[in-house]
Amino acid sequence: MEIGVLALQGDFAAHGRRLEQLGASWRRVRMPEDLRGIAGLIIPGGESTTLLKLLARTGLEEPIRQLVRDGIPVFGTCAGLILLAQRVLSPQQPSLGLLDVTVERNAYGRQIDSFEAFGTWLAGATPQPLELVFIRAPRIRAVGPGVRILARLGEEIVAVEQGPVLGATFHPELSQDVTVHQYFLQRCANAAGVASPA
Amino acid sequence: MTASEQAGDTKGIVHGTLRLKTGLAEMLKGGVIMDVTTAEQAKIAEDAGAVAVMALERVPADIRKSGGVARMADPAKIREIMEAVSIPVMAKCRIGHFVEAQILEALGVDYVDESEVLTPADEEHHIDKFRFKVPFVCGARDLGEALRRIAEGAALIRTKGEAGTGNVVEAVRHIRRINRQIRELRVMGDEELVSAAKQLGAPLELVRLVAREGKLPVPNFAAGGIATPADAALMMQLGAEAVFVGSGIFKSEDPPKRAAAIVQAVTHYDNPDVLARISEGLGEPMRGVDVHALEEQELLQTRGW
Numbered sequence: 117m118e119i120g121v122l123a124l125q126g127d128f129a130a131h132g133r134r135l136e137q138l139g140a141s142w143r144r145v146r147m148p149e150d151l152r153g154i155a156g157l158i159i160p161g162g163e164s165t166t167l168l169k170l171l172a173r174t175g176l177e178e179p180i181r182q183l184v185r186d187g188i189p190v191f192g193t194c195a196g197l198i199l200l201a202q203r204v205l206s207p208q209q210p211s212l213g214l215l216d217v218t219v220e221r222n223a224y225g226r227q228i229d230s231f232e233a234f235g236t237w238l239a240g241a242t243p244q245p246l247e248l249v250f251i252r253a254p255r256i257r258a259v260g261p262g263v264r265i266l267a268r269l270g271e272e273i274v275a276v277e278q279g280p281v282l283g284a285t286f287h288p289e290l291s292q293d294v295t296v297h298q299y300f301l302q303r304c305a306n307a308a309g310v311a312s313p314a
Numbered sequence: 315m316t317a318s319e320q321a322g323d324t325k326g327i328v329h330g331t332l333r334l335k336t337g338l339a340e341m342l343k344g345g346v347i348m349d350v351t352t353a354e355q356a357k358i359a360e361d362a363g364a365v366a367v368m369a370l371e372r373v374p375a376d377i378r379k380s381g382g383v384a385r386m387a388d389p390a391k392i393r394e395i396m397e398a399v400s401i402p403v404m405a406k407c408r409i410g411h412f413v414e415a416q417i418l419e420a421l422g423v424d425y426v427d428e429s430e431v432l433t434p435a436d437e438e439h440h441i442d443k444f445r446f447k448v449p450f451v452c453g454a455r456d457l458g459e460a461l462r463r464i465a466e467g468a469a470l471i472r473t474k475g476e477a478g479t480g481n482v483v484e485a486v487r488h489i490r491r492i493n494r495q496i497r498e499l500r501v502m503g504d505e506e507l508v509s510a511a512k513q514l515g516a517p518l519e520l521v522r523l524v525a526r527e528g529k530l531p532v533p534n535f536a537a538g539g540i541a542t543p544a545d546a547a548l549m550m551q552l553g554a555e556a557v558f559v560g561s562g563i564f565k566s567e568d569p570p571k572r573a574a575a576i577v578q579a580v581t582h583y584d585n586p587d588v589l590a591r592i593s594e595g596l597g598e599p600m601r602g603v604d605v606h607a608l609e610e611q612e613l614l615q616t617r618g619w
Contacts, residue, residue, distance in 0.1 A: 124581050125365060127340040146582065161341045162365070163401055169363040169574075170581055195341070207400060221400060227424035228447045230334045233327045251337045252402065252424070290337050 117310050119301070120145040120154035124170040126162020126195060130289040134297050139313040148179045156189040156304035159196030161251065161287055164221065167195055168210065177212060184214050189280045189303045197283035198254055205257065215281045216260030223255035235269035235286075237295050247291040248274060254285050266299070280307065330447030335469035338402065338424065338449060339533040342366055342556050346546065346577050347535075349373050349560040351391075353398035359563070362573035366402040366424070368558070369395040374431050374478030375561035375600065378612070384432040386414040392421055404451070409618045410436025412445075419448040425470070427451045428463075430617035431477045431560075440618065443467030453537065455488045455615055457495035458514030461524070462619075464532055465517050471530055473554070474615040475538015478561050480602030482545045484615060485538040489552045492534070499525040538615070541566070541599045543579030543592055550583035567597030 119135055121128045123144035135142045135158075145151055157180065159167075171177050184190055192200040192215075201219040204211050209221075224231070230251045237246040246267055256273045259265070267275035267284070275284040275296065282303070288296035298314045305312035345365025350356040356367050371387040372380065386407050396403045402424035407414035409428055414435075418426050428441055430453050443450040444467035453474035454460035460471045473492075475485030495514070499521065502510060507525055511518040523531055536554035540546055541562035549557055557580050559573075566572045575592045582588035610616075 123344070125344040127337075127343060129343070130340055146585075162343075163341065163345060165360060165401060166345055166363045166365050166577065170578070173578060174581075226422045227334075227338055227402065227449065228329065228419065228422060230338065231327050231329050232331060232334065249333065249337060251334060251341060287337065290333060290340065 117141070117155040117305060117308055117313065118143055118153065119304060120151055120157045122157065122159045122167075122176075122196070124162075124174065124176075125166050126160040127287070127289060128158075128160045130287075131158050131160050131193075134289050134294065135301075138294060138297055138301060140301055145176075146174065148175055151176075151179050151183065154188070155308040155310075156191065156300065157183055158300070159190065159192040159199055160289070161194035161196065164195040164198040164204075165209065167199055171199070180212060181214065184280055187280050187307055189282065189300060189307055190214065191282040191284075191300045193284050193287055193289065194251065194253060197285060200281055200283050202260075215276070215278050215283050216263055217256050217276060217283065218258040219254045219285075220257050221254050222252050224250060224253055227252055233269055235267055235274055237267050239266045239299055240295075244295070246295060247293040248286040249290045250286050251290075256285060267296075332469060335449030336532050339451075339470040339535075342402070342535075343533060344581060345556050346573075346580050347404065347556065347558045348563055348573060349558075350395060350564070353394045355564055355569075356395045356398045356403075358570050359573060360399045360401050362570055363577035364401060364573065365556070366404055367395065367399060368404045368406065368427065368560075369423070370406065373561040373564060374614070375480070375565050376478075377431060378478040378614075386411070386418065386432070389417065389421055392418070392423060396422065406432055407441075408432040409434040410439050410441060412441045415441055415446060415448075415450075419446055423448065425449050425451055428468075429453065430474055430614050434617050440466050443469075451535070453615070453618070454492065456491050456514075457524070458516045459619070460492060460530060460534075461514065461516035461520045464530070465520060468532065470533050470535060472535040472537040472558055473549075475536070475540070476605050476608075477538050477614050479539045479605055479608075480541040480562060480565070480600040481539045481605050482541070482548065483539065483605055485536055485540065485549060486552065488538075489536060489549065489554060492530075493553055496524055496528060496530075500528055540576075541602060543575045543589060543596075546576045546579045547583040547589055550580055556580065562600055565600035567599075572596050572599070
């Protein structure tokens with residue numbers, strides 16, 4: 117089982133290091149042909165405006181939508197979530213529209229407002245604390261009826277899933293906590309019908 | 315109360331950690347940070363796919379031409395640029411001028427460049443960057459300089475190159491030197507690392523860390539004289555993790571086209587077929603100057619230590 121990490125721009129190497137730490141193999145995705153045969157795709161943090169342009173110029177938008185139609189898990193963190201969302205605010209911008217959420221960009225402020233905190237992971241057998249790193253982070257302002265909440269910070273929703281699509285407003289790849297990547301790898305293994313390496 | 319405190323439990327919320335500072339640099343990796351002097355240029359940069367802009371009064375080529383004392387930009391100019399774009403905005407302060415840095419932090423810029431492009435305010439001390447919540451980027455010509463800046467709290471290192479020349483030769487020299495010095499540390503014994511720390515003029519703990527990890531403890535970007543997509547890809551293949559382009563875009567014939575091409579070159583830096591395609595028909599690059607034609611006192615890279 118091999119995971120693809122979108123490597124057009126952003127902290128794709130940090131996701132790669134986390135996948136290696138969990139015993140999963142991964143490849144960089146820069147062209148549509150790089151998607152062939154992957155068991156899951158991670159869209160990393162970065163600048164969503166930059167990623168949008170590079171996705172369009174490399175012709176990756178439609179092949180990523182097809183992955184989701186085929187039931188292959190796709191996980192976006194921060195900018196990755198913004199690309200997956202159906203509605204993006206401040207400012208409005210186009211997106212892949214694969215996750216029924218409304219996301220507001222840079223919603224906590226600028227870099228000096230970036231922060232670390234502990235939230236709650238809700239997708240396990242019992243709720244557990246989860247280390248969260250937010251960098252110029254977006255906020256999920258609304259979720260559609262088919263969306264399951266995976267993590268919260270206080271009352272606020274910070275991670276969600278809908279079918280094979282997962283999204284987080286924070287950066288699990290920059291924290292010490294492997295919970296979120298472990299969960300994603302399990303989803304990929306289930307979809308591929310194999311055992312998870314994690 | 316900040317937005318993050320409103321969001322949840324206020325206890326345990328922390329700002330300004332090194333992880334958050336280097337974290338933003340992680341998000342900029344594989345991207346291009348472009349110098350801009352107006353809101354209109356900032357929009358052009360964002361539309362071309364820049365990951366961030368550097369807000370300036372004048373680009374380095376013009377600073378070089380005009381002479382005099384080069385200082386932090388007018389806050390009104392920086393605000394105008396911050397309002398024009400949704401991507402991060404950086405701004406430069408003079409080496410050692412911690413009050414310019416305080417002003418930039420108060421304005422809410424996302425990164426401060428303590429830059430040799432401006433006239434130094436202190437020839438003995440750089441800024442104590444740990445005192446700030448805003449992250450800092452600093453230039454370096456060799457590993458010792460990079461580690462001294464990291465010891466002062468820099469969250470991102472860039473090559474100095476020779477800004478405003480459109481000539482990549484100095485940036486190449488600096489990144490190759492840093493790479494070579496890191497490789498040399500990798501094979502040294504413990505007692506040799508102590509001696510290397512003395513020679514580099516860098517803290518032993520950081521020297522040991524680099525010897526163990528084989529890379530700087532913060533991201534490492536390229537800057538200084540990058541003018542073409544091929545220049546940008548060259549720096550990436552030499553190990554830079556992102557690229558700053560100063561005068562190279564808005565001193566060229568067709569800035570939007572050149573900016574978009576350099577963005578693509580940094581993504582596809584190891585794919586010569588893509589590089590060939592995007593390098594076509596970009597119009598004239600900036601004219602550029604031969605670094606050897608500059609007098610010693612005209613060099614910007616020798617500012618700071």
